[in-house]
Amino acid sequence: MIKRIFLTAISLCLFGLASAQDLRTISLVVPFSAGSAQDVFARLISESLGQELQARVVVVNKPGAGGTIASAFVASAKPDGLTYLMASASHHLAGALYPTLTYHPLDSFRGAAFLGFSEFVLITTDSMRTPDLASFVTRVKSNPNVFNYASAGNGSVTHVGMASFLKTANLQMVHIPLKGTSEIINEVLSGRVQAAMVSSIGIYGYRSDPRLKLLATSGSRRSEFFADTPGRVLDFV
CATH class of the missing domain: 3.40.190.10 (Periplasmic binding protein-like II)
Structure with missing residues (x-):
């Protein structure tokens, strides 16, 4: 079973950003290639998420290194509310497998929404x-x-x-x-x-x-x- 947790690199609630970020572009970063479960989920919600936040949501695939490339990218992004991570169980596994990560799987992010799971x-x-x-x-x-x-x-x-x-x-x-x-x-x-x-x-x-x-x-x-x-x-x- 794989849990997908929608993460943001800033300390704000997801739905509290709408009025401040009108019509701006939000990057929804997927840690795996096109066609992955996370990619499918991201593309399914991108339009409705953009409507809710009054912004344009662009899905960005950054595959490689078991998802840690994407996680590091989001963790180091400017904290302006415009970069989000479509995380999976791999995001949390990385904390136990790689002691030299440049980010902390929990402390460097804030969870915004649980989207579902897949067998x-x-x-x-x-x-x-x-x-x-x-x-x-x-x-x-x-x-x-x-x-x-x-x-x-x-x-x-x-x-x-x-x-x-x-x-x-x-x-x-x-x-x-x-x-x-x-x-x-x-x-x-x-x-x-x-x-x-x-x-x-x-x-x-x-x-x-x-x-x-x-x-x-x-x-x-x-x-x-x-x-x-x-x-x-x-x-x-």
């Missing part, structure tokens, strides 16, 4: 010939460090989530850090990457693509949006 889906390329989670686990376990998996960067929730699953299931795969969900999916579709743990929002449009196998969801119950996905990650952790 994750374990996907694999059809060329793996593993139609379900059990067969995937068996094949990977029999071939340690032969297959790879992609994530949205070192320290991202897609990295930590998949690494946690592999460790618990006693599996070994090679990590390929990328910059976002769309890039991950493209690599799995091509067969260059064998597996990944991606957000349900990002993979939803590909659920019927024959080049992919959706093996399991991360929730405690089967997702109504992925009713045909046979397994749960929790069955192997």
Whole structure:
């Protein structure tokens, strides 16, 4: 489960800025590439947010380093109420993973709104010939460090989530850090990457693509949006 928290680099309430920032441009910074769950959320709310704040909201993608590039950018932005961060669980994980960050994941920001959450889906390329989670686990376990998996960067929730699953299931795969969900999916579709743990929002449009196998969801119950996905990650952790 991934929580998305809308953060601002200033100590003001989000909806208290409208009258002072009429018709100015607000940058809504997304820490991952276009097509990521955060990017989808940002573009869904940008128009209505702009109407509420009486400003023009521009979505700015700053992917890389597991989301820390975008977070550092917003933390160092001028405190004029015009720069916001569409943060995810990766934002908070970074505080535990990287002790030399130039910002503090909590103290350098102020939360403005909780937007929602998304489950994750374990996907694999059809060329793996593993139609379900059990067969995937068996094949990977029999071939340690032969297959790879992609994530949205070192320290991202897609990295930590998949690494946690592999460790618990006693599996070994090679990590390929990328910059976002769309890039991950493209690599799995091509067969260059064998597996990944991606957000349900990002993979939803590909659920019927024959080049992919959706093996399991991360929730405690089967997702109504992925009713045909046979397994749960929790069955192997």
